[in-house]
Amino acid sequence: MQQLLGAGQDEILKQYYESWQHFLQSSMDDPGRWWKTLVEYQQKQLNLWHQAMTGKKDATTSGSASDKRFQDKQWNEHPVFDSIKQSYLLMTSLFEEMTDKAEMDSKQKQTLKFYTRQFLDAISPSNFFMTNPEIMQLAVETKGQSLIDGLENLLSDLEKGRISMTDEQAFTLGENIAVTPGKVVFQNELMQLIEYAPSTEKVYERPTLIIPPCINKYYILDLQPDNSFVKFCVDSGQHTFLISWCNPSAAQSHLNWDDYLQEGVFKALEVVQNIHGTPAKVNAVAWCIGGTLLASALAVMEKKKDRRVGSATFLTTLTEFSEPGELGVFISPEQVEALIEKVNGAGYLSGKDLSTTFNMLRANDLIWSYVVNNYLKGKQPPPFDILYWNSDPTNLPASMYSFYLRKLYLENCLIQPDALTLCGEPVDLSKISIPCYFLSTAEDHIAPWKSTYKGARHFGGQPEFVLGASGHVAGVINPISKNRRHYWTNSNLPDTADEWLANATQEPGSWWGHWQQWLKRRAGKQIEAPDSPGNSSYPPLESAPGSFVTTRL
Template identity: 40%
Template sequence: MSSDTATPTFPTLEDWQHWTLVMGRAQQMLMETWAESLKAGEPVPGVKPAAIQADPMAFLTAGAEAWSKGLQAWGQLLEQTQAAAEKKDKRFAAPEWHDNPVFDTIRQSYLAISDQLLKGVETVEGLDEAAHQRLRFATKAFVDAMSPSNFALTNPQVLKKTLDTRGDNLLAGLRHMLDDIRAGQLTQTAKGAFEVGRNLATTPGKVIKETPLYQLIQYTPVTDKVLTTPLIIFPPWINRFYILDLTPEKSFVRWCVEQGISLFMVSWKSADESLKDTGLDDYVLRGQIDAIDTVRDLLGVESAHVIGYCVAGTTLAATLAYLAAKGEAAKVKSATFFTAQVDFAHAGDLKLFLGDETMALLDQLTADSGTLDGRYMAATFNLLRGRDLIWNYVVNNYMLGEEPAPFDLLHWNSDVTNLPAGWHRNYLETLYEGNKLAECGGISVAGTPIDLTQVETPCFIQAGREDHIAPPESVWKIMDHFRGPKRFVLAGSGHIAGVVNPPSAGKYQYWVNEGEVASLDEFVEGATEHKGSWWPDWLSWLRSQDPSEVPATGARQPGGGKLKAIEDAPGRYVRTR
């Protein structure tokens, strides 16, 4: 070798001893986890015996075969192209991806192949739109999974970290992975950083009613006077309500109270066997209408404002139609819909999970308890954004061995609730797949046929421009069904950030169109953009429905009326897994 060429350094005896220790410790961790699973009656950690095929060897080798085939396919694709593509992508933010010729070639090749594959989907002939949508989703999932950043040997950050820590990152990552397998859930935020009632869901209030289905929270006023007409929020029963009451600076609940609104929140109970037979009638009659009647009676008012978020908004539409059919529409002064769908003709990627295989899996998962473990729903939503909500954490937690950063939104995202299995399946088959709510008389509540065109309640409808769960074109369909006065607002960002966007943050934007428009395209074409949060626009609209105020005394204080305080907000239902 020439004098200016560095002589390669060979591993010393100490190096060999160290890496032998690393591999031995890894093997020990795996064996300990396996032993614990055997004691729990689970031959495979986190997997119940019923889920394993009759041939155990086939089960054990299935993952390895899939991995091998994926790598083989990836290698073949690399050989087919040398095209380069430049994209801004946080997966390749590390300088090594650009500065090192080897990794720069890998990155550019991958991006070029990704483009080629995704564009190729659009050229496939002989498929209907539903099949095309499934192919797009599957191709994107494959492309994201096969990113070179997801593999230790083709990720320069992982290689560097492994050398710098002498393999400690891999042991830490293995420990994280085994912990997640035990928990049956991917860790997305720092453990212990957040706690409901300590630094989340801290807006002062009291639980003033408890039923087998929900707790009703009344929040403590902070203004001398409050709006005469109270507001009741119905969050989705598939999530915890405190998405609207995160840290104080992000809390929609706290902000509403500060604006002088008499505010009530429904906190749904996470389903157990006592709720396994719960269905649409229960959520409409013994949930939403019961809460509305409770608040009306408590405060001595004729009507209440209501908000329905996501699936609770879908149910709220059925509630409004039921009240209209019964001649009781006056119980609701106005209705606000956050990213809610009533017509599922354009429902987005979630419709990809409605096939016979999905329904059969649901039956298998819920056969014993009659409830669906919320972790399966969380996994489904993570799949919709696999690059950000799955692979990002595989690299950070398992390969780099890092702890995820504290993030209140992702703590909420991981705080799952269980669902009544029968109602969940009915919701998917009847509403998502069958689109029966959009049909006149397509569904009934307590024997009363539902007709959305009979709803004349003033409505505020919010959609997120980048919403992948409730696409704006799907949310817009509410405008086509309800007959009453409606205001549509298109917010920047998606299903969560588009809703949880306090004015103090100064983020994103929203669009309104004061003209008469017949479609979302027409709305967008003539819309006016406003910077920041849409919350003040909604508040102005809400006050226009009834601007009158009353002193914040007596029953306007939690426990000050005929319903006495049961416990402090946020209550025990939101803490029950």
């Protein structure tokens, strides 16, 4: 399992051990309180044994109706497995209660709760053959073939070095995923720039530049035609360009944050304006760390009085890093320095290791459910475009990643006026006064919405803040045509996120339509759409999706 989850498991065990050391030391001050908790736990366990012996089930102990791990009817109907399940849930409640009551500082408690949950998720009886009735029955019904198939799946995943989350043979870039027509019109060591073919006779005067995260590949924004954000932009009359970042190796270890601005964002802006052929400003759209790069670029441009960007859209973007949510358990001076030393030695941060970190934030959904399905049931996961993308990570250059960890996550410098010098300029986000649209999502584990809200309030002007339902990915990729979920709007930006939400209006469906209307007011007049990609200065190099995105770890 360590091979499948990636490197860093020794560090995880160390952090868990140290957090429990802190907990045990703090518990010595009031042992009576913990003794009472343990006695209550033992009484509940005895009650379970009584129920198992008498067949009289207490409905108050079930507690698993919404738990996906225990949906099979045998978990409730078979007394032995019901007892195993209930015993596990009681133990889970005990640990959660103990960690909630722990008298520790908030950082230590967060670490303790996170790693305790990882431990409890890992030892769930649903994860083991002898304690999962569904797995045992399937093995009998298939005469052991499910176990043979599971072993083959395990060996295949060990060879790949990751847990399969989807049928990876079902998708091919440029054929049934990332298929919006376009051409690569520029490339350098860091990125390729894609110009998408207009689908309307006229386009808006201001072109759109999309800056995706460099942590993942861009095609999360261009999955299949019915859920492609890129296609939505093109069909809305936007002359759309997009950056496809490189997947760096040790040879690109020198690339730093300034390079991502100079040779990434700024160079893309130069090419977009040259090809679009009008002096109009560019509307920029960025996601996650792409948004952090865009905010950095805008702060530099403000200092230089560079007015090439007319509006900026930030999708689930952190600029204020004081409260990074559960990712904070990995952010301490000791952990950061240890990780930077490792990354500098390799020349890059492994995308597989980073993917493992994100998956741990939702371990039951993104790790253990696939362990059960793939290895215990012997089944192949079904095709799912988002999970195909999720299994296709990218590396990050050592220099860039070291800066990102130290200066942003650890020291929170970006939000502090003149605390950072980027491209030779001290930067201040509060000086950015162009129209800005911030989209965050209510269940985001990577960029918690209350933190993104705090960041939005540091910008100048009158930012528009919108909160979507669901999480970091599903909340963003929410096409209008499917009419799913909802979002909240509030034109005011009060002091706290809670106050904002209390006075927000809930709207049905996707935020895409709301954003489209916001952008339309800032897109300028309509002009004739270009009839061919690129120009004499930047001729087409190859068709989208381009070659950079096809490099797979």
